[in-house]
Amino acid sequence: MEDFISKFRGLGFKLTPQRIAILTFLDGNTGHPTAEEIFAAVRQEYPTVSFATVYNTLQALSDRGQLTEVTIDPERKHFDPNTDPHHHAMCSECEKIVDVFVDYSETLSLPDTVSGEFNVTGNHVEFYGVCGDCAE
Amino acid sequence: MEDFISKFRGLGFKLTPQRIAILTFLDGNTGHPTAEEIFAAVRQEYPTVSFATVYNTLQALSDRGQLTEVTIDPERKHFDPNTDPHHHAMCSECEKIVDVFVDYSETLSLPDTVSGEFNVTGNHVEFYGVCGDCAE
DNA sequence: GTCCATGCAAACGATTTGCAGAGTT
C-alpha cells in the first residue's frame, strides 16, 4: 500500500487525504463497489467528502487506466480496481458481481462478417445467474 | 408483420397506433436503437408521442420477453428486438453495435470456484473495437 | 506561489411516475 501511494504520485496525482481514503478502500477490493458505496465508505472517515470528489477521483483513475468501469449492471456503474483483463458473473437477485479469471480470448473468435468490418481490441464475458446466497 | 401484430395482441397488449409505430420500427431492426432514437423515429409519424409512452412500451415489451435490453454502452440502454441469444460488438468511437451470432456457450465454462457459488443461467459476450467507418 | 482538488449546490441526461383524459377491447 506504500508503493501503491507512490505509484499514484508518479502518475501525476496530487494525493489528498480524501484520495488516499478512496485508494485505500479500492486497493484489493474485489466487491465491485458503486460510486455510492465508495462515497459511503470514505464518508465514514471523512464525513465531509462530496460526491464530486469521489466521482472526480474515480474518473481520474479510470482515465489513467488504474480502474475499470464495469458495465454489467443496467442500473449503475461498478468499479473494479483490478485492471487485468478478466470477466464477471452477476447475480440477478442481489446484483452481486464476482470475478471470472479465465482467458477466453482463444475461443472467442468472431465470424468473418464481423471481423471484416470491426477491428476488435478487447472482449468481456458476462455471466448471469443466481448466487448461492440468493438461492435460499 | 401481420402475425407480428396479432402476436402482441395475444400477449395482452392493447394495440394503439403509437405502439404499432414502435413495434413496426423495432421489427427486424438490427440497429440497436436507444429509447431516444425510437422516440425520434415514432415522432416522425406521431408528433405528439411522449417519452412516457415509448418507455412504457419498451418496458412492457421487455417484461414480456419480446425485447432485449443491451447493457454494453455505459451511457444509455440500447434495445434489441432479436431475443434469440447472441452477442454484440460495439465501436468505441461511434457506439455502433453489431450482432454476433455465435454460440460460445460450449467454450465459456466457469471455473469451479465460481460455478460452485453461482447458478449460471446465461452469458453475453461483448467485443470492443473500432468499426470500419471509424477506422477512416 | 502555482495549480489542482475540494465541497457545495445547481445542472444534467436518462428514465420513471402521477394523473386526468382518451382510446382499445
Next chain:
DNA sequence: AACTCTGCAAATCGTTTGCATGGAC
C-alpha cells in the same frame, strides 16, 4: 363499460459541472 394507454409535467436517480475556497507540491 371496464380498464389500459396516452401525454403532459413533475419527480427521481445517477452523474457531472461551475465556482470560490483550501491544500498539495
